[in-house]
Amino acid sequence: MATPKTLPMRTWLDRMIGVLSPAAELRRMRARVATALLARHYEAASSGRRTQHWRKPATDANAAVHAGLGRLRNLARDLVRNNPHAESAIDTIENHTVGTGIVPRPFPANAAAAAAWKEWAGSTACDADGRLDFAGLQGLTIRTVVESGEALVRLRPRRLEDGLPLPLQLQVLEPDYLDTSKTAQLPSGGRVINGVELDRLGRRVAYWLFPEHPGSEIYGGAPASRRVPAERVLHVFKPTRAGQVRAASWFAPVLLRFKDFDEYEDATLVKQKIAACLAVLTTDPDGQSPPLGEQGSNEEEDMLEPGLILNLPPGRNVEVVQPPQVGDYKDYSEVSLRAIAAGLGVAYEDLTGSYQRLPFSAARMSRIRHWSRVVKWRRRMLIPQLCTPVWVEAMRTAAIIGRVSEPAPLPVWSAPPPPMIEPDKEGLAYQRNIRGGIMSLSEAIRERGYDPEELLRELADDFELLDTLGLILDCDPRRTTQAGNPRQQGAGAMDPDEPSPAPTDAEETTDDELTGEEE
Numbered sequence: 001m002a003t004p005k006t007l008p009m010r011t012w013l014d015r016m017i018g019v020l021s022p023a024a025e026l027r028r029m030r031a032r033v034a035t036a037l038l039a040r041h042y043e044a045a046s047s048g049r050r051t052q053h054w055r056k057p058a059t060d061a062n063a064a065v066h067a068g069l070g071r072l073r074n075l076a077r078d079l080v081r082n083n084p085h086a087e088s089a090i091d092t093i094e095n096h097t098v099g100t101g102i103v104p105r106p107f108p109a110n111a112a113a114a115a116a117w118k119e120w121a122g123s124t125a126c127d128a129d130g131r132l133d134f135a136g137l138q139g140l141t142i143r144t145v146v147e148s149g150e151a152l153v154r155l156r157p158r159r160l161e162d163g164l165p166l167p168l169q170l171q172v173l174e175p176d177y178l179d180t181s182k183t184a185q186l187p188s189g190g191r192v193i194n195g196v197e198l199d200r201l202g203r204r205v206a207y208w209l210f211p212e213h214p215g216s217e218i219y220g221g222a223p224a225s226r227r228v229p230a231e232r233v234l235h236v237f238k239p240t241r242a243g244q245v246r247a248a249s250w251f252a253p254v255l256l257r258f259k260d261f262d263e264y265e266d267a268t269l270v271k272q273k274i275a276a277c278l279a280v281l282t283t284d285p286d287g288q289s290p291p292l293g294e295q296g297s298n299e300e301e302d303m304l305e306p307g308l309i310l311n312l313p314p315g316r317n318v319e320v321v322q323p324p325q326v327g328d329y330k331d332y333s334e335v336s337l338r339a340i341a342a343g344l345g346v347a348y349e350d351l352t353g354s355y356q357r358l359p360f361s362a363a364r365m366s367r368i369r370h371w372s373r374v375v376k377w378r379r380r381m382l383i384p385q386l387c388t389p390v391w392v393e394a395m396r397t398a399a400i401i402g403r404v405s406e407p408a409p410l411p412v413w414s415a416p417p418p419p420m421i422e423p424d425k426e427g428l429a430y431q432r433n434i435r436g437g438i439m440s441l442s443e444a445i446r447e448r449g450y451d452p453e454e455l456l457r458e459l460a461d462d463f464e465l466l467d468t469l470g471l472i473l474d475c476d477p478r479r480t481t482q483a484g485n486p487r488q489q490g491a492g493a494m495d496p497d498e499p500s501p502a503p504t505d506a507e508e509t510t511d512d513e514l515t516g517e518e519e
Contacts (some may be wrong), residue, residue, distance in 0.1 A: 010029070062245050065247065065248045066194055068248060069194070072248050072249045072251070073175065073176075076147050076252075076255065079255065080147055085351055086251070088353065089344045090143060092346045093344070093346060094139050097377050097378060098142055102135075102387055102415045102416075103413070103415075105412045105414050105451055110409070110411075113404050117391070117398075125166075126170055127170060128169040128170060137172055138386065141382070142377070146249075147251070148249055149247040150237035152174070152233055152235060154173060154228075154234075155233070156171055177213065178194065178195035178207060178209060194246050196208075202243075204230040205229070206227045207230060207233045211223055234389050235385070238250070238377070251344070253343040257340050261336045347369075364421060371418050378413075388410060388413075395408050414451070417447055
């Protein structure tokens with residue numbers, strides 16, 4: 001509770017307003033008291049010296065990005081073209097998020113759907129440009145999202161005469177195709193925000209797209225945008241605020257840092273070039289002293305040779321220019337690049353390619369933290385905004401042309417797993433989790449990026465071939481123990497009804513072996 005000594009004082013303006021309207025004076029005093037109480041609890045909400053230059057616009061998510069969308073993505077593209085660290089960051093995000101591709105794992109009952117999808121998505125027939133398969137389109141999409149903030153994927157129906165596995169193709173477009181100037185309230189109660197048309201309930205119903213890229217050299221003039229129904233356009237971006245319709249480049253928080261770092265590198269390079277030059281200044285007050293060393297083409301220049309010993313005549317003074325030092329470059333670079341890596345969501349080591357002086361535990365924690373972002377980018381952005389809608393449209397198309405009897409249900413999407421840092425220990429951890437019932441075998445196989453049914457069938461075929469050829473390998477648990485010793489049943493196939501013999505002392509696996517710990 002505020003005390004009378006801390007309440008705002010009544011000014012002469014308040015008294016004058018009170019003479020004309022006591023109610024208005026009361027409202028002014030209430031507002032000032034509320035502001036004083038708020039500032040007492042939140043220092044950042046106060047209007048003091050520390051916050052006087054802090055801009056605090058009260059704009060929504062769409063107004064905040066409206067004016068800067070184009071400029072931010074143009075700066076980011078220039079940065080990626082000319083800065084190796086920016087290129088490294090965008091490659092890291094693309095490789096870790098997509099890698100070899102996020103693939104569907106349909107249920108066994110949907111074999112026809114899986115075959116149709118594999119024939120279409122596993123070839124360049126799914127790309128309108130005929131260059132990439134679906135995994136490549138995923139990588140192009142995430143790269144566009146990181147660099148430009150968002151990506152558009154148009155669903156292009158084709159004719160049966162085109163000879164495609166499915167009469168459907170995908171076209172990845174940069175966000176430049178969206179007409180940002182289209183912002184208006186519609187008579188129907190809907191609205192258009194930065195080229196995206198919403199109905200009165202806030203659902204996306206259309207996109208206003210240019211027929212060509214506005215920056216194309218062969219398309220002159222200012223093309224008029226056209227309305228494209230939303231069911232034919234996939235808009236992929238990372239939402240960061242409620243009600244957000246479009247997004248800015250992921251490089252936005254670090255663009256100025258990148259620019260400052262580039263300029264600092266250029267300045268340091270100039271200093272280093274100057275430091276590599278040895279300059280000697282000589283003075284001759286009387287003008288009678290002979291030149292030092294060999295005289296150059298310019299009579300006022302003297303040439304010095306390595307190891308030269310000079311006997312200076314009387315009146316000649318020699319002064320060596322002290323070059324500037326560049327010893328602070330390493331520290332500044334590390335601080336700047338760590339801040340840039342944090343802003344982009346990648347590890348500092350991935351950004352720079354430097355793993356010096358990094359303990360193994362620190363490298364592991366850095367990888368785990370980065371991989372949590374990768375999983376979020378997949379499951380909160382790429383899968384729901386790109387992979388699932390494409391699957392639905394592809395299955396609908398397959399049902400129309402008779403490839404499947406009915407559209408298949410949504411599959412389980414499987415993404416490339418993180419690389420094992422210590423395969424021996426992590427493999428044993430999988431084994432213990434499966435044997436302990438914490439994880440199913442199929443779940444472990446999916447986590448490693450494989451289809452359980454395909455892998456187990458392949459394994460069964462391998463075992464059958466080994467039996468046919470009469471081979472016994474250490475990789476066959478039916479024939480050998482974990483220690484590599486032959487089982488007591490002999491070389492024949494194991495009887496499934498016969499219990500497995502208890503392992504001998506030499507065959508037992510201790511907890512230390514499973515965890516990789518040593519005494």
